[in-house]
Every structure is written in C-alpha cells, then in structure tokens.
Amino acid sequence: MLIEAVTAQVPKFFDLVRSGDVEIYNEFSLQHELGIGLRSSVPVSTRVQFERPVDFFQPWSDDYEKKEIDIVIFTVDRKDRVAVELKFPRNGQYPEQMFSACCDIAFLEQLVCGGFAGGLFVMAVDDPGFRTGRDLDGIYAHFRAGQPISGIIRKPTGKSDRAITIRGRYIVQWQNVKAGLNYCSVCVLEADARGLTRR
Numbered sequence: 001m002l003i004e005a006v007t008a009q010v011p012k013f014f015d016l017v018r019s020g021d022v023e024i025y026n027e028f029s030l031q032h033e034l035g036i037g038l039r040s041s042v043p044v045s046t047r048v049q050f051e052r053p054v055d056f057f058q059p060w061s062d063d064y065e066k067k068e069i070d071i072v073i074f075t076v077d078r079k080d081r082v083a084v085e086l087k088f089p090r091n092g093q094y095p096e097q098m099f100s101a102c103c104d105i106a107f108l109e110q111l112v113c114g115g116f117a118g119g120l121f122v123m124a125v126d127d128p129g130f131r132t133g134r135d136l137d138g139i140y141a142h143f144r145a146g147q148p149i150s151g152i153i154r155k156p157t158g159k160s161d162r163a164i165t166i167r168g169r170y171i172v173q174w175q176n177v178k179a180g181l182n183y184c185s186v187c188v189l190e191a192d193a194r195g196l197t198r199r
Contacts, residue, residue: 094130
C-alpha cells in the first residue's frame, strides 16, 4: 500500500537531515524537502503534489478542518491516495501550536473517512518547550507526557468553545534528529479514523 511506502520514508528523510544532506529551517522547507524525498521514492506513475485542494479528490464541506492538503501522494487513477500534514512551529505559542497539530490529525481522519488510504502527520521542533516543561496536563499532556491524542480536545487559549474530536488514539513519540531538533510522526488509518481501534 502507498501509506506504508510513505510512512517508511519519514525516518529515512530525517536521517538525511541528521547527516546534513538535507536542511530544514521552517515549515516551508520541511514541506518541500520531504515532498522531494517522497517523489524520488514512489513509483513513477505516482504523483506527489503540494497544497492540493480537498475537492480535487472528493467533495469538500464546511466540516473539514482545512481546504488544502500540505502534501498529497496519489496514483494516476486517484484510487490510492495518502495525505501528509506538517508542522514546524518556530515562534513558541506552545498550546496554540499543539492544538493546531491536533486539528491536523482530525483533518487527516476526515480525509481517511472520505476515501484516502491513509494520512500521516509529521511535526518537527527545535524548541524543547514542545516536548518538555512544567505543564503536563491539558493540551501539554499529549506532547510532553505521552497521553494519547484522543477524544474531545479543547482549544487551550482564546474562545473556549472551540473543540475538535479525535476518533483514534495517537501517541506522540519524539525522535531525536540532532542537537536541538526532534520530530514525531503519527499514521492515521481507516480503523483509527473511524474509532474502531483502541491502542
């Protein structure tokens, strides 16, 4: 399956970052460098595209968290397709960026329920405050204390009436790349997106 091939490329990509063969310094660079890496590793008949609108693949509705997909990998007939959402926060805002990451996972669940074979969320951080800190409850628990991202996640700042629902259970496991840089990845499959699995 295409999702397996895409997922397998993520640690290989960060190995290139570790060795210095690839440099990432913001979300844009992460998106394009990872996309280039994916393009070189999938079959020639497979497309790797950036910022594709959801409605290229399926009807878009106001229920979707976003209108465009960061990276999409798909076969020419569009039957096998994988969505990749990315985060590389650079300006602190820990709780807001953590909630935004959860929104990306919710978006991937929506896409998978709508016909995508799978989704992959990748987050790179060079600020230790996303991984460690005094606060270990609420939104922080998912990124600093190993609590699964699941159920109702409330926006931690601003209007408190904003919330999203995550059907699956996803555990953030940080992987060290090099001094100061870490990443995590979360794979979303159909059983997860429909709330059929509990890890």
